[in-house]
Amino acid sequence: MPVIARLTGHMILPHLPRRTVRLRLTLLYGALFLISGTALLTITYLLVRHAVDGPPTRAASFIPAPGGLDPRTPAPEPGQARYLEILSAQMQQTIERQKSDVLQQLLINSGIALALMSVISIVLGWIVAGRILIRLRKITSAARDISATNLHQRLAIDGPGDELKELGDTFDGLLSRLEASFQAQRQFVANASHELRTPLTRQRALGQVALSDPNATMESLRTAHERILAAGTQQERLIEALLTLTRGHAGIEVRNPFDLAQLTREIIDTRRAEADYRTVTIRPSISAALATGHRPLAERLVTNLVDNAILHNTPHGRVEITTGTADGHAVLTIANTGPLVPPDAIDQLFQPFQRLAGTRTELGERLGLGLSIVQAIATAHDATVTTSARPEGGLTITVTFPASHPSPGQGHHTNSSDVTGVTASNPRR
Numbered sequence: 001m002p003v004i005a006r007l008t009g010h011m012i013l014p015h016l017p018r019r020t021v022r023l024r025l026t027l028l029y030g031a032l033f034l035i036s037g038t039a040l041l042t043i044t045y046l047l048v049r050h051a052v053d054g055p056p057t058r059a060a061s062f063i064p065a066p067g068g069l070d071p072r073t074p075a076p077e078p079g080q081a082r083y084l085e086i087l088s089a090q091m092q093q094t095i096e097r098q099k100s101d102v103l104q105q106l107l108i109n110s111g112i113a114l115a116l117m118s119v120i121s122i123v124l125g126w127i128v129a130g131r132i133l134i135r136l137r138k139i140t141s142a143a144r145d146i147s148a149t150n151l152h153q154r155l156a157i158d159g160p161g162d163e164l165k166e167l168g169d170t171f172d173g174l175l176s177r178l179e180a181s182f183q184a185q186r187q188f189v190a191n192a193s194h195e196l197r198t199p200l201t202r203q204r205a206l207g208q209v210a211l212s213d214p215n216a217t218m219e220s221l222r223t224a225h226e227r228i229l230a231a232g233t234q235q236e237r238l239i240e241a242l243l244t245l246t247r248g249h250a251g252i253e254v255r256n257p258f259d260l261a262q263l264t265r266e267i268i269d270t271r272r273a274e275a276d277y278r279t280v281t282i283r284p285s286i287s288a289a290l291a292t293g294h295r296p297l298a299e300r301l302v303t304n305l306v307d308n309a310i311l312h313n314t315p316h317g318r319v320e321i322t323t324g325t326a327d328g329h330a331v332l333t334i335a336n337t338g339p340l341v342p343p344d345a346i347d348q349l350f351q352p353f354q355r356l357a358g359t360r361t362e363l364g365e366r367l368g369l370g371l372s373i374v375q376a377i378a379t380a381h382d383a384t385v386t387t388s389a390r391p392e393g394g395l396t397i398t399v400t401f402p403a404s405h406p407s408p409g410q411g412h413h414t415n416s417s418d419v420t421g422v423t424a425s426n427p428r429r
Contacts, residue, residue, distance in 0.1 A: 029128070
């Protein structure tokens with residue numbers, strides 16, 4: 001059967017084994033053994049040849065030359081001397097032939113032994129490579145089987161702490177992060193869908209009631225229309241909050257210096273009327289704090305924290321706002337009076353659509369996205385958010401921005417792109 005056949009005008013090549021890592025390792029092991037074995041046998045052959053090609057053997061040295069007899073030994077007769085010369089030449093030829101035969105036999109036997117050991121080394125290399133790569137095949141099989149529906153599976157590779165074990169542990173860590181991300185995404189989508197569907201249902205119900213009323217008046221239709229517009233406004237606020245949250249998770253590509261103290265002072269001025277309405281006193285302590293990042297997002301972070309501190313407060317309560325610099329880091333601290341917050345419930349406050357009691361947020365001004373947006377924006381700025389519950393009630397939230405090292409001449413320069421991009425929506429906890 002020919003190796004290459006012609007079928008329907010196409011060339012068909014013989015099936016070749018796939019060039020797997022195991023095959024390449026086996027060939028590498030075999031090649032290394034063949035090279036080292038060849039070098040060893042070559043050195044051995046040269047040493048043996050040098051030994052047999054050395055001075056005359058001891059047996060040949062015992063044959064005296066015709067003129068080399070001991071003076072005390074009687075001189076051989078002429079016929080006997082000729083015989084000894086012939087015998088010496090024959091013995092020398094025999095020795096040379098034996099040396100040649102020995103070297104040739106050594107070369108043949110060495111070649112056979114090298115070929116045999118090369119085959120054995122290839123077989124052993126195949127087995128050893130398979131045992132080494134068995135954990136890698138396990139990783140490949142698991143990665144092929146794992147999908148978005150079974151991210152809970154783990155490799156849990158055992159054995160020595162080598163590179164393959166490290167690879168398996170790294171893969172398990174990646175699966176854990178993906179599982180947490182997928183779960184958070186599913187929960188967020190479910191909550192956002194519910195929050196968006198509720199105003200739509202309310203709008204539809206208001207419109208249907210107004211249209212089905214046979215005695216509808218201009219005043220009743222106006223009232224229904226105002227309620228529909230109010231529901232639409234809430235949808236807009238929720239969508240804007242979701243967009244801000246998404247932008248915070250996306251990170252920041254270009255960072256510019258901004259004055260956190262000035263930004264905080266401006267926000268306090270815009271929130272004093274709301275604080276007075278709720279009988280809440282704002283106590284600012286503003287010191288210079290230069291930060292780097294995206295100013296509109298940082299403005300939304302500070303706005304949400306101030307709004308939360310005012311909204312979740314008690315009558316005649318207070319909000320203490322402090323800015324400053326610590327070890328080159330811009331620091332913002334907001335502490336407010338308010339209801340008691342269990343320490344184990346603090347993490348829950350930073351989850352989207354979650355309230356203190358763990359229930360879904362009610363409709364109205366509380367969207368349940370305020371602190372989750374704060375966390376997302378802080379993460380985008382590589383800032384840290386530290387939250388603690390006050391013993392007398394309320395929270396103390398501290399945001400620490402990365403150290404800022406502006407170049408000379410930057411000062412408080414604000415890029416033109418920093419004054420747009422975030423709306424004035426007020427998503428609150």
